[in-house]
Amino acid sequence: MTGPLRLQDVRDAARRLAGVAHWTPLITSRTLDARVGRRVRLKCENLQRMGAFKFRGAFNAISQLAPRQLERGVVAYSSGNHAQAVALACRQLGSTAVVVIPNDVAPAKRAAISGYGAEIVCYDRMTEDRAEICAQIAEQRGLAMVAPFEDLQVMAGQGTVALEMLHDEPDCDVLAVPVSGGGLIAGCAVAATALRRGIRIIGVEPSAGDDTRRSLVAGRRITIPVPLSIADGLRSQTPGELTFAINRRLLDDVVTVDDDEIVDAMRFAFERLKVVLEPSGAVGLAAVLAGRVAGNRIGVVLSGGNIDTDRFTRLIGGDQPSSK
Amino acid sequence: MTGPLRLQDVRDAARRLAGVAHWTPLITSRTLDARVGRRVRLKCENLQRMGAFKFRGAFNAISQLAPRQLERGVVAYSSGNHAQAVALACRQLGSTAVVVIPNDVAPAKRAAISGYGAEIVCYDRMTEDRAEICAQIAEQRGLAMVAPFEDLQVMAGQGTVALEMLHDEPDCDVLAVPVSGGGLIAGCAVAATALRRGIRIIGVEPSAGDDTRRSLVAGRRITIPVPLSIADGLRSQTPGELTFAINRRLLDDVVTVDDDEIVDAMRFAFERLKVVLEPSGAVGLAAVLAGRVAGNRIGVVLSGGNIDTDRFTRLIGGDQPSSK
Numbered sequence: 001m002t003g004p005l006r007l008q009d010v011r012d013a014a015r016r017l018a019g020v021a022h023w024t025p026l027i028t029s030r031t032l033d034a035r036v037g038r039r040v041r042l043k044c045e046n047l048q049r050m051g052a053f054k055f056r057g058a059f060n061a062i063s064q065l066a067p068r069q070l071e072r073g074v075v076a077y078s079s080g081n082h083a084q085a086v087a088l089a090c091r092q093l094g095s096t097a098v099v100v101i102p103n104d105v106a107p108a109k110r111a112a113i114s115g116y117g118a119e120i121v122c123y124d125r126m127t128e129d130r131a132e133i134c135a136q137i138a139e140q141r142g143l144a145m146v147a148p149f150e151d152l153q154v155m156a157g158q159g160t161v162a163l164e165m166l167h168d169e170p171d172c173d174v175l176a177v178p179v180s181g182g183g184l185i186a187g188c189a190v191a192a193t194a195l196r197r198g199i200r201i202i203g204v205e206p207s208a209g210d211d212t213r214r215s216l217v218a219g220r221r222i223t224i225p226v227p228l229s230i231a232d233g234l235r236s237q238t239p240g241e242l243t244f245a246i247n248r249r250l251l252d253d254v255v256t257v258d259d260d261e262i263v264d265a266m267r268f269a270f271e272r273l274k275v276v277l278e279p280s281g282a283v284g285l286a287a288v289l290a291g292r293v294a295g296n297r298i299g300v301v302l303s304g305g306n307i308d309t310d311r312f313t314r315l316i317g318g319d320q321p322s323s324k
Numbered sequence: 325m326t327g328p329l330r331l332q333d334v335r336d337a338a339r340r341l342a343g344v345a346h347w348t349p350l351i352t353s354r355t356l357d358a359r360v361g362r363r364v365r366l367k368c369e370n371l372q373r374m375g376a377f378k379f380r381g382a383f384n385a386i387s388q389l390a391p392r393q394l395e396r397g398v399v400a401y402s403s404g405n406h407a408q409a410v411a412l413a414c415r416q417l418g419s420t421a422v423v424v425i426p427n428d429v430a431p432a433k434r435a436a437i438s439g440y441g442a443e444i445v446c447y448d449r450m451t452e453d454r455a456e457i458c459a460q461i462a463e464q465r466g467l468a469m470v471a472p473f474e475d476l477q478v479m480a481g482q483g484t485v486a487l488e489m490l491h492d493e494p495d496c497d498v499l500a501v502p503v504s505g506g507g508l509i510a511g512c513a514v515a516a517t518a519l520r521r522g523i524r525i526i527g528v529e530p531s532a533g534d535d536t537r538r539s540l541v542a543g544r545r546i547t548i549p550v551p552l553s554i555a556d557g558l559r560s561q562t563p564g565e566l567t568f569a570i571n572r573r574l575l576d577d578v579v580t581v582d583d584d585e586i587v588d589a590m591r592f593a594f595e596r597l598k599v600v601l602e603p604s605g606a607v608g609l610a611a612v613l614a615g616r617v618a619g620n621r622i623g624v625v626l627s628g629g630n631i632d633t634d635r636f637t638r639l640i641g642g643d644q645p646s647s648k
Contacts, residue, residue: 022351022352025349025371027346027371028346030373031439044598046598047349047351047597047598047599049354051598108595115355267633270600270633270636271432271600271632271633273371274370274371274375274599274600274601274629275371275598275599275600276594276595276598276599276600277598305598308595309591309594309595309640312594313637313640313641316633316637317637
């Protein structure tokens with residue numbers, strides 16, 4: 001049993017997203033296959049609209065708001081990509097968005113959010129509670145809050161990633177999926193395990209931000225200090241309640257990668273796959289390259305590519321990664 | 325009339341390439357569309373096997389050699405990507421390759437060629453005649469020479485790029501295609517003009533290497549000095565005889581882009597499209613961004629992505645481009 005989120009919800013989301021979100025390509029690399037000795041299929045969500053999988057969930061959730069609520073608008077918090085997704089979905093649906101983002105968000109992401117016409121409110125990642133700020137704005141202005149992962153419709157939208165992967169490559173025996181709050185992997189796990197008996201679902205977290213791995217080991221949601229990792233989209237401190245309820249049932253394992261491995265994966269993606277990955281988007285590939293994902297036919301979600309050339313150059317240049 | 329190369333040759337090539345070459349994705353960017361005020365579709369040949377369209381032509385030509393010739397092997401000259409293409413096609417077909425490349429070829433390309441198992445022979449771009457060196461080796465060792473563009477089967481294979489584009493997006497009214505020796509655009513022009521009456525075919529060259537543009541203006545093949553451009557794959561000095569015979573009939577125009585515009589296009593591709601382009605692969609996008617391609621529904625060939633992170637970083641970093 002998959003609980004409150006079902007395959008049908010993901011299929012309904014796919015119907016809403018048809019013609020709005022991209023059906024992203026699933027690419028291959030014989031160099032990669034030869035290097036890891038497995039067949040790997042890479043789902044290019046970096047080529048999704050606004051550069052990450054997040055658009056799928058945000059659009060699916062916001063498109064189901066009442067017309068009157070769409071007129072009032074929505075509010076969301078995010079380390080970057082969910083903010084862009086909400087901003088773009090709102091523009092698409094004729095609504096307006098206020099987004100609450102950390103004050104250290106990459107300039108490219110901030111520019112993109114403004115570009116989509118959203119209002120930006122900043123907070124300090126180290127001292128302030130973004131959920132609280134967001135809730136206050138929602139109440140004061142009568143806005144609907146769109147959570148980045150604690151929302152069944154967001155998860156359903158994000159689960160369409162797995163629907164597409166298994167349509168394009170039906171015989172994947174394992175999926176490797178980045179984990180932050182856990183919405184992407186929860187949606188993918190619900191869809192994939194319903195469609196394909198025996199498929200294994202492996203989460204990937206940065207070593208410094210392994211809250212879901214620890215929580216699965218403990219059997220309950222663990223909270224960790226604010227993670228210091230170059231993977232700025234995966235700095236969650238604790239899994240979501242809804243996502244964890246699904247993930248503790250459906251995930252087979254969570255593996256971790258360190259910052260150097262993430263940079264190596266970004267370089268491999270650039271030079272061999274010819275695609276751009278942000279650090280958070282590269283953890284799945286990093287885990288495969290490091291030999292941490294068992295399986296013969298591995299599907300990997302390349303979850304995002306929002307990084308500007310300046311930061312890419314600094315990271316690939318080889319200085320101390322944690323300072324960037 | 326299209327002369328010696330016909331749509332059927334391109335269709336035959338597509339049959340041979342099915343399951344061997346990638347059917348590459350045709351991507352879109354609303355940011356790009358909004359910026360240029362046109363609908364643009366980008367054909368990602370940087371995601372092709374070995375990172376460029378060249379594999380299509382090389383495989384199509386080599387696959388038709390007699391078994392005995394395949395046993396002896398082939399020889400080819402190239403500024404880089406054709407060499408990789410021949411090396412990979414030979415490995416794929418159980419043959420062996422000798423490739424003649426300029427001594428200043430990017431390290432990533434050289435490594436890839438060796439990786440595919442080919443023997444490398446270097447020459448000096450400024451003082452030596454690569455075609456002559458290649459012909460000598462062919463004669464001495466009994467190898468079949470696979471020309472980078474002066475070969476109808478190479479052109480036919482490369483024309484499959486346009487077949488795929490017009491299949492995926494039937495209503496393109498113009499194609500913008502990089503031009504070096506002219507094989508890619510000749511193959512594409514034959515296929516596209518046969519499939520779609522009235523479609524316009526625009527070539528794109530680096531400003532410093534506009535031998536085909538000058539030749540079209542003059543009505544005969546013009547030879548220019550060795551071009552100095554960051555687009556190292558487009559440094560041809562004169563159009564091919566076979567390619568020019570086709571291109572003078574089927575091309576509507578050739579436009580040019582300078583090195584700064586190429587770098588801007590590479591940055592745009594990285595930050596907004598999330599794909600990696602080598603300078604030569606970015607000229608079509610550069611021409612569109614510079615407003616030099618008229619039309620409402622523009623198909624652009626992103627022809628290659630073979631650049632390592634070091635060179636990318638130097639180019640994007642903003643130093644004097646011609647020195648890199």
